[in-house]
Amino acid sequence: MTADAAARAAAERAARHHYGRLVAWLAWQWRDIAGAEDALGEAFARALVRWPADGVPQAPQAWLLEVARRELLTAARRRRLAEDPTLRVLFPGDEAAAPEPPAVPDERLRLMFVCAHPAIDAGVRSALMLQVVLGLDAARIASAFLVKPEAMGKRLSRAKAKIKTTGIRFDEPEARELPERVAAVLEAVYGAYTLHWGDVDDAARGQLAEEALYLAELVAAHLPREPEALGLAALLGLCEARRGASRDERGAFVALDEQDPARWNAAVERRAEEALARAAALGAPGPYQLEACIQSAHMHGRRAGDVPWDAIVTLYAALLALSPSVGARIGHAVATARAMDDAGAGLRLLESLDPAQVAQHQPWWAARAHLLGLAGRRAEAVDAYGRALALTAQPALRDWLAARMARAAAPVDAQSPLSTA
Numbered sequence: 001m002t003a004d005a006a007a008r009a010a011a012e013r014a015a016r017h018h019y020g021r022l023v024a025w026l027a028w029q030w031r032d033i034a035g036a037e038d039a040l041g042e043a044f045a046r047a048l049v050r051w052p053a054d055g056v057p058q059a060p061q062a063w064l065l066e067v068a069r070r071e072l073l074t075a076a077r078r079r080r081l082a083e084d085p086t087l088r089v090l091f092p093g094d095e096a097a098a099p100e101p102p103a104v105p106d107e108r109l110r111l112m113f114v115c116a117h118p119a120i121d122a123g124v125r126s127a128l129m130l131q132v133v134l135g136l137d138a139a140r141i142a143s144a145f146l147v148k149p150e151a152m153g154k155r156l157s158r159a160k161a162k163i164k165t166t167g168i169r170f171d172e173p174e175a176r177e178l179p180e181r182v183a184a185v186l187e188a189v190y191g192a193y194t195l196h197w198g199d200v201d202d203a204a205r206g207q208l209a210e211e212a213l214y215l216a217e218l219v220a221a222h223l224p225r226e227p228e229a230l231g232l233a234a235l236l237g238l239c240e241a242r243r244g245a246s247r248d249e250r251g252a253f254v255a256l257d258e259q260d261p262a263r264w265n266a267a268v269e270r271r272a273e274e275a276l277a278r279a280a281a282l283g284a285p286g287p288y289q290l291e292a293c294i295q296s297a298h299m300h301g302r303r304a305g306d307v308p309w310d311a312i313v314t315l316y317a318a319l320l321a322l323s324p325s326v327g328a329r330i331g332h333a334v335a336t337a338r339a340m341d342d343a344g345a346g347l348r349l350l351e352s353l354d355p356a357q358v359a360q361h362q363p364w365w366a367a368r369a370h371l372l373g374l375a376g377r378r379a380e381a382v383d384a385y386g387r388a389l390a391l392t393a394q395p396a397l398r399d400w401l402a403a404r405m406a407r408a409a410a411p412v413d414a415q416s417p418l419s420t421a
Contacts, residue, residue, distance in 0.1 A: 007051035010060050011044055016207055018061040019135035022068065024108040030072055033111075033132055034160040039075070043067035108133050109185075109218055115159075116184035117168050118177075124155045129188035130195075131156055134211060140195065182223065186232050186288065189215045193236050213240050213268075220275060230279035231289030237272025238295040241265040253400040261303045269299070287323040290315055294331070309339035326357055330367050343375035362391035366401065373408045381408040 001009070019040070026036035043064045057063040115128040127145060130136045142152035162168070193212035213236045220226070220233040245263035248254050276296060279289050294315050301307030316332035330350065337346025350368050358364035369384035385405035392398045 003052040003055075007048060007056060010051065010056040011047050014047075014060045014064060015044065015135065018064070020108060020133045020211070022061060022065055023135065024111045024133055025065070026068055026072065027111055027132065032072075032164055034157075034164060035072060035075065036068070037132075037160075039068040039071040040064065042071050108215070109222060112185045112188065112215075113181050114163065114168060115188075116181035117163075118180060119166060119168055120159050120162060121155075122184070124159045125184040126188040126191055127152060128156055128159045129185065130192055132160075133188075133215075134192050134208070136192070136195070178223070178226070182219075182226055182229060185219060186216075186228060189219065190232060190236075190288070193239070209236075209240055209243065212236060217271070217275075224278070225282065227279040227282040227284045228286040228288050230275045230282075231286055231292050234272045234276035234279060235288050235292035235295060237268050237275065238292060238299060241269035241272060242299070247396060251396060253394075253396040255400070256298060257302060257307070259302065261299070264299070272296075285318070285322075287319060290319040290322070291328075294319070307338070309335055313339045326353065326361060327363065329353055330363055334367050334371065337371055337374065343371045346371045347375065360391060362388055365391065369401075369404070369408070373404075378408050381405075 022040055023033075023036050026039060027033045030036060046067055047060070047064060051057070112129050112133055115132060116125050120128065127141045130141050131138065138153040138156055139149040141156075142149040145152065189212050192215070193209055195208065213233075216229075216233040216236045220229045223229045241264045242256065242259060244265060245259040245261075246254055272292070273296065276289065276292050279292075294312055297308055297312050297315065312335045313332065316328060316335055319328045320332060330353075333346040333349035335346075336349055337343050340346075347368065350364065350371065353364065365384050365388035369381050369388055372378075372381035372384055382405055385401055385408060389398055389401050389405070392401060
């Protein structure tokens with residue numbers, strides 16, 4: 001590998017693993033999110049020039065942090081703020097040694113609460129957290145919010161400018177402010193986790209999933225009396241515990257009801273179940289807790305060889321009463337079909353959704369294809385699988401859907417039972 005290639009690879013690793021922590025630390029110290037991002041961007045640019053000649057430093061993230069800090073200090077001096085006492089305390093001299101980033105980056109959690117400030121438009125709070133804390137670009141965030149990247153970029157820029165110009169406090173909120181802000185923080189963490197399912201890069205997908213779970217557990221640890229924070233930690237933990245079993249030795253996708261529970265991460269699952277139990281003890285059920293209960297029921301059923309579909313239908317009904325999302329309605333439809341042993345009942349529920357909402361929604365087409373197959377409507381099932389395939393980016397999931405489509409198209413005597421996702 002050439003020096004240029006090695007430097008670029010090291011910079012990419014640092015960006016993937018440390019960007020959010022570095023921006024959060026810099027923004028927290030300097031009270032300027034946009035300035036922190038600009039300074040860190042300049043640090044990465046310098047790394048691509050210096051590292052090929054000087055070699056990749058032993059601690060790339062510390063090198064980047066120091067360069068970004070110096071950039072911020074230089075900018076402050078240009079604004080004639082070099083004599084500010086805060087700056088003298090934070091940066092006693094140009095030759096200060098580069099410290100390691102904080103081992104436990106609580107600054108990120110504090111920064112998420114800043115991004116959730118009521119003065120910031122509610123429609124951009126979660127997106128702002130995804131960019132600032134997790135380092136996702138505007139295009140990727142825009143895809144999750146179903147808007148154009150240019151529009152999302154403008155929203156994020158306006159939000160960061162508002163934080164700077166209006167002097168929004170970089171403080172953890174008071175107790176009375178928590179309910180409104182916590183909801184936005186949890187939404188962002190949940191959004192970060194769900195984004196990883198659409199990423200075709202396994203390494204990036206896994207890193208983002210782990211980061212989202214870490215943040216969910218961090219929020220729950222800081223707010224042990226907030227049931228939905230515990231519920232989200234449980235939900236992401238249960239999903240993440242299964243991630244290693246969702247691929248076989250060849251990298252092919254493995255559906256939940258085909259997974260080997262022995263391959264699930266027992267430690268992560270145990271933490272998730274403990275968080276769910278603590279949430280239940282608080283007696284205030286919410287959407288994240290109910291989703292976690294549904295995941296838990298599926299996993300216990302897989303181990304026992306008997307999924308409790310009636311109980312899952314009841315959980316979905318409670319979830320729909322609180323949060324009637326498209327995803328919840330799809331899950332309810334499939335669970336109803338399985339509980340009643342009647343694919344038609346599930347199809348009727350699917351078809352009750354607004355066509356405009358589901359026309360480009362891959363999970364709806366995949367669920368419809370599965371239920372059509374169970375109902376024996378093979379030609380329609382093949383067509384629905386085709387629509388689901390067209391809306392799927394992940395190669396492993398595309399291969400799995402293609403195999404199911406081929407099975408649905410095969411002669412009846414050549415078919416084997418279809419499994420559920």
